[in-house]
Amino acid sequence: MAATTGLESLVDQMISVITNDGRNIVGVLKGFDQATNIILDESHERVFSTKEGVQQLVLGLYIIRGDNIGVIGELDEELDASLDFSKLRAHPLKPVVH
Amino acid sequence: MLFFSYFKDLVGQEVTVELKNDLAIRGTLHSVDQYLNIKLENTRVVDQDKYPHMLSVRNCFIRGSVVRYVQLPPDGVDVDLLHDAARREARGG
Numbered sequence A: 001m002a003a004t005t006g007l008e009s010l011v012d013q014m015i016s017v018i019t020n021d022g023r024n025i026v027g028v029l030k031g032f033d034q035a036t037n038i039i040l041d042e043s044h045e046r047v048f049s050t051k052e053g054v055q056q057l058v059l060g061l062y063i064i065r066g067d068n069i070g071v072i073g074e075l076d077e078e079l080d081a082s083l084d085f086s087k088l089r090a091h092p093l094k095p096v097v098h
Numbered sequence B: 001m002l003f004f005s006y007f008k009d010l011v012g013q014e015v016t017v018e019l020k021n022d023l024a025i026r027g028t029l030h031s032v033d034q035y036l037n038i039k040l041e042n043t044r045v046v047d048q049d050k051y052p053h054m055l056s057v058r059n060c061f062i063r064g065s066v067v068r069y070v071q072l073p074p075d076g077v078d079v080d081l082l083h084d085a086a087r088r089e090a091r092g093g
Helices: A077-081 B002-009 B079-090
Strands: A014-019 A024-032 A038-047 A055-064 A069-075 B014-019 B024-032 B038-045 B057-062 B067-071
Touching: A014 A038, A024 A055, B002 B024, B002 B079, B014 B038, B024 B057
Parallel strands: none
Antiparallel strands: A014 A024, A014 A069, A024 A038, A038 A055, A069 B057, B014 B024, B014 B067, B024 B038, B038 B057
């Protein structure tokens, strides 16, 4: 297979992780393994709510266990900078139900 | 292994992946692996107004364990071929 499914192409890039409990954590991918355990540097959580804009909570260096990961998105930093998070309102994502 | 091979044949096609948190993501299938982890390119969330959480994500990796459904293009399934492969797999071949 020509294309790799691993996360090596995302290392040192800004990524957005959606966890199984519905949280959204953004940070720089520093490492990963075959179980999708990941190391995130300079991470922060984005808390969505319907009452106010998106809150950003600083988390710092984080390791997330693979079991608890749903989606890992490559963040387009230009696109991300153009978003006005103070006006963005949404329900938090639902937790994953297996 | 059957579905791994099957998804490998679908690489390059447009699919919609529905997750176990009700989020549905549409994009071009870039790759799959043995766990059925999926990588999509040019992604967009199907209901972007309800789920603006991935507005600045264009490429993503979806862990196989959170996938509920993969919606395929109508011409993406060669039913006869899949039948034969499934029979072969069931025989242990």
